Each structure stands twice: as C-alpha cells, then as structure tokens.
Amino acid sequence: MAHFLNGQGTEPVSCYEEVNGVLGVEAEHFAFQTHNSIRKWYKITKNSDSLAMDDPDGNHADGASNGTYLEILPDTRTNHDDKLIHGENFSNEPGKMAILNYYVYINNPGKYYVWVRTHTSGTEDNGIHVGLDGTWPKSGQRMQFDGNKKEWSWESRQRTEAVHTGVPELVYLEILKPGYHTISFSMREDGFEFDKWALTKTYERPEGLGPEEKLH
Template sequence: MKLKLFHLPLMIASIAATTTNIYAEQVYHEDAGFVVIEAENFSTQHLDDKRRWLVFSKNTPAHNFADADQAHYHDASNGSYIEILPDTRSNHHEALVRNENFTNDAGTMAVLSYPVYFETPGRYYAWTRAYSTGSEDNGVHLGINGQWPESAKRLQLCEGKHAWTWSSAQRIETNHCGTPNTIYVDIPHKGVHTIMISMREDGFELDKLLLTKDKDYIPVGKDKSETLSSPKPLQEKTQLLEITDYTRVLYAIDDFKIENTGEIPYYQHKAENALAINAVKTAYRNKFARAEYIVQAKEAGSYILNLVTLAEIDGESTYLVSINDKVIGEFTNPETSNDYQEIYFSMQRVELTSGDIISVSSKAVTNGKVPENGGTAYARGRWRALVLSRTN
C-alpha cells in the first residue's frame, strides 16, 4: 500500500514514536585509527519531514509506508539497522521526484549526526554496510561537522545485492558504480567531530559505518564492534563524607600552621590527610598540640564551623577550637571500634573578621584498652579539617 504524500508527515511522526531510538548516552571515539558506528545509534535527525530514517529490529511493529522489501534485521549487526522511508522509487520504472525520493544535494534531506571523539587527526576512509534490493536504493551521502565535502558524497553500492554488503565506492559521471576506497573525510584536529549521513535515494538501508586511516583495510562480515567510549567511574569522595554544604574547607595539613604553635608539635599524617601527635614520645602524651589559621579579609562573615576529627580505638582525644585564644568549642571523641572514623563537631554562628587567628588543639590520650609495648596505646589527637559554612 502506498500512502498519499499529504498524509506522510502525520504518519511518519506516528510510527517514529515506536521505531526510532535515539541513544543520547552513546558516545563514539576513535580507537587506534578506527571508528565503528552502529547506524541506529544516531544522536540527532533533522530535515526529515519528507523522508525519515527509521530503526528496524525484530521488535519493530508493522508499518504502512511505501517499501519495496521486507525487513532485514536477521543478519544485521546487533540485530538492528535503519532504513529511509517511505520508499517510492525502488526501480527505474517509478517516477524520480527530486527533493522527495531523490536528492543529489548532500545535507538537504534526512540528516543524521554521530558525534565522535578523534584522538588522531588525518584522513579516514569510509565504509558503509548496506542492504540493496533494487537499482534505486543504493546511494547515500556522508559529511562532517555540517559540511559535505566532495570526497564524501554519493557513496554507491552496486555489488552484493540482497545481502548486507560493505561499500566505499564513490559514484562519478564516468563510473556510476564507483571505485572502491574513494569515499573519505578529513579530520582537521584532535577532538569531537560530527560524522553525518544524509539521503540520496529513499529505501537505503544502513547497518554500520566504519572509518579507518588504513586505506587498504577491507571490512568483512559484521567486522569490528562499535567503538563506544566506556568512561571510568568518577572518583567519589572518601573523606568529609557528611559535609554537603560549605563555603570553605580549611584542611589541617594544607591550611594550618603547625610550627611553634602549641606545647608540643603536630606532624602530618598524610595517609589520613590529618594532623596528629607522635605519642610514641612519652613527653608528647596528655599535652595539647596546636595549629593556627589567619582569617583573610574575603573570609570575614558569620559561619557555622564544623570540626572534623578522627575517632581512634585506643583513646578519646579532646579538642579545643579557639578564636584569638578564646575557646569557642571543646569536644571529646566518642569511643569507637572503627579506627579513623570521621566525627563532626559543630559550632553555630561564629563571627570571623579579617586577621582573626583560628586555632585547633588536641592531645594524645589512652583509654587503657589497647595493649602496646608493655603498656597501652595512645590515640594521637588526629583531626582532618575545619569546615566553614556561611549562615543566611
């Protein structure tokens, strides 16, 4: 059954809802000089009010568009492919209507886009895996970045009818079937470039697109798998886990001065990103170490302060937070069975002015529960950060 053209936009929109799949999350990249794209995984389609690329697989419902052949998903890569419909000219006996069922102007009808990240610039030879059953369903245009270079127009498939067949031949006036390996695009620089496909003849069926820097490469069968990017998981934070809203984090190691500030010195426990007291030295036990930070002019204001300490299994250290030597918070770690567990102590509505000296002090203590060297182990007064969160 052939549809009247004035019904096409409505009918195409209806079936597109069930047969067109757009995988926005699919991100292609070049891999060692190759880019392999599953045709159905296009990013966008436009200029498709007269002809449209539709996705076909075993789950595609029946349609009533003009179409000269049956679906060919059985041998398609990943069991899916695209076809441009309606197909109102499958042979020479049916009328050629320019800008409707045929166009020699690349980029003017049914344009697909495939963003690709290229690590290696240069010339890439293009191959399409297509299915042709007639004399007027075997031509398509390729482009790049919204441009349609002569080198990528009029890809033609003449041989291998009634089967999925690779072609890289360009149709020219003196050779309508073209010469293999004559379709190519030039990638000007490293980065993301958009590979594009547009209609030349309706009824064209496309399974796969392969780009390669190797001019002598000839794909076979379904050939390589699509070169999809598989980004590594983003690193999740492992510290300050309960801090979700802050203005400034003052890290103990990075932001506080520790030299000549307390009764005894701190050392940097870099593995835990914390300041700590060397309790191996008996003279450092049960005495306060101290670290200082000078408030900058741009940091002046009203804050909630959160001191982030590390609970330790061998003792419950005490901490003092002071501004200009006035204690505004005194805290003691709880008992824990989870060594270096983060503990949060809050101080509400603290006014800071330029030049204020914020100090954090702690001491090494023991709870007498963890034997060590004939005695008991000491907690080292570890703390990680002081977090500033502006109040409203």
C-alpha cells in the same frame, strides 16, 4: 565515558571513539536526525513488519548487526521505471534530506576512508552522502553500493559520471584536528538500508559485522 545531548537538548546520547585509526558505529546509535519532514530514518527489527510506511522490499533484520538497522521511508522509487522526484525520493545534493548525526572523538587526525554496511535490493536504493562537522565535502558525496547484492555487505565507493557503479578509495573525510567531531549521513535515495558505518585510515574492507563500538 562522555555523554552529550540530542539535537533537542532533551536526552543524553553517546559519543564514539576512534582507536588506532579505526572507528565503528551502529547506524541506529545516532545522536539525532534532522531534515526529516519528507523522508525519515526508521529503526527496523524483525518485528517491524507492521510499520505503517511503504517498504516494498521487505524486512532484512536477519543478518543485521544486533538484528536492527535503519531505513529511509517511505520508499517510493525501487526501480528505474518508478518516477524520480528531486527533493522527495531522490537528493543528489548532500545535506538536504534525512540527516543522521553522530558524535565521535578522534585521537589520530588525518584522512579516513568511510565504509557503510548496507543491504541493497535494487539499483534505486543504493546511494547516500557523508559529511563532517556540518560540511559536505566532495569526497563524501554520492557513496554508491552494488544494487544487485541483496545481502548485507561493506562498501566504500563513489559514483562518478564515468563510473556509475562507484570508484574505490574516493570516499573519505579529512579530519584535521583531534577531539570531538560530528559525522553525518544524508539521503540520496529513499529505501536505503543502513546497518553500521566505519572509519579506517587504511583502505581495508571491514570483515563480518565490522569493528566494535568504543564509547568515549
């Protein structure tokens, strides 16, 4: 089991291992987060109702893996009528706001589809970006989720100009070398609820709570 230090170099954190083309990680098990002066990821459990932040869509810990998930708060844009403020409650450019970082070990390099388990309560809290080793490739931008599901579910689709609801098989990372890497997620819309993420070599939707974590 390998351990690394968080972004401040003050606490040990874990690294998660890909096995047979599959990797699963709980969202709350990030190594560190950055760019969080305006919006920040908060850990939510069933006892988090008193969290001193705007969260108009309520608590969704029931059904989340381990009864815990992350949410970008405050959530000030919940519907299309709320004012969109670039650099505050919206960031179409990846790697600019509320970044989560995870250490991983890849045994089998190649193309990996990115899946996220999220709970959406509307059409303005259903977008996120994903990056690799400090870069934000086009294939990781604008992950899009069904804003009307109102339940925990897995998706892997990319929003395009032609299809705002997202196109399957377009969100992936090209991991060219085996070994240690950093997977990052950054905010597109505030209020995004994030339970778990997975990498798979084949485009197959994870079932239930998805693949189990494997510590390296």
